[in-house]
Amino acid sequence: MSPVSPKLLAFDTSTEHLSVAVLHGDRLLAHEGAGGAQASSTLLPLIRRLLGEAGLPLAELDAIAFGRGPGSFTGLRTACSVAQGLAYGAKVPLLPVDTLLAVAEEARHAFGAQQVVAALDARMEQVYAARYDFAAHGPLGQPEGGEEPLLLAPEELEVPAGWALAGNAFAAYGSRLAPAAARHEALPMAAAMLRLAPALLAAGRTVPAAQAWPLYVRDKVAQTTEERAAIKAAAAQR
Template identity: 55%
Template sequence: MNHLVFDTSTEVMSVAVRHGERVRAWRGAGGAQASDRLIPCVLELLDELGLRLADLDVIAFGQGPGAFTGLRGACAVAQGLAFGAGKPVLPIGSLLAVAEAARQQTGATQVLAVLDARMNEVYSAVYEYQPSETPGTAGTWQEVSPVRVGPAGALAWPVNAAVSDWTVVGNAFAGYADQMPAPVQAAARVTAVPDAECMLALIPGLLAQGLAVPADQAMPVYVRDKVADTTAERAALAAAKLARA
């Protein structure tokens, strides 16, 4: 079981490699630095474990939603490495990744994942974890509510779900917590961004579902076409914040 996974969808870049039971991981600044650092970091971790790209079973990457440049860069690197090594690619959603982070940190199995989408919006999705009935095999996450983008005030639980049963996870609390509906604010909370080492745990289940694709079919997920505010929109938002202050 030789797996490589990396994520550059947020301000944090992370890379992890599994070789059997051995794991090597790296985390650091993302953003503009990710494009220069990603491939050298991948090669360093592979070397630490005595692996070559040809030894990998799959190359996984964080497909988003998230930062446009980071997603595009991660997908391009995954495709390039996979083409050269003749390996499949496994895209992993950013919101699914933070749901798994919540499970690993707290044991949460019912999760509302919420990530900062900028432009006064958040990405969100709802997941439930289903343990495997076969001992020794990975469980799977089921998507209860699909990935969406919108105002933090529009976040909602699944119908008839008790707040006490659910956990909210992500990185949107600092900027948007006071805008979230009262039930969301009252729920248990885990702060997390997509992390490659956590994402390693998702790979066996996603492979079992047949979600790996040929390199040329790997694509990022943007959710929305508009990826930045205009200058005028940014000025209007700044003025509105000053007015509220």
């Protein structure tokens, strides 16, 4: 007898793209659209619509997956607060998913990349980055306790020989990023989170609503006038 497919809701608002997906048996329903400032007002109606189309009551979900970060501070708070509110009301566990892992999974699924450096534009002349080796470590890309996401300047990002570079940092920093075996535009898609969910569930990664927190990485979002001037001067020199 084949295992029963979990009933899952997943969403990500960590970038300017909003991604929501529902898995119910063999049915996968997804929505992709504009995020950013719109996400706080559109996320809940989209969730209700997709659950309704899937015929899946919120309380019947096995877990709610959300992009925990790193990413936009506002976007991470939106995803986490919505996930917590839904989980408290329906008594459903939460499955926090690293956004960079979702980017790497999207590159693996769409382009066949097995060794991926995931990089997301962190603004302020920096990128969020992490490495995932699906060939060596299976469906989660890296072993338990693997390296934490990094926050660094584009020039500081290292890509091992033969690895792919995936994410949304190319438009802003393309010529400043290290060479790679391939470059793939990829975002932390809700469907990617659903593909990761079985391994994450098996690894015991669900948490109660009270223990779900965003992963910010950066602890500062504002710059002084002097810091902004220094960044502009450094960019001009490059």
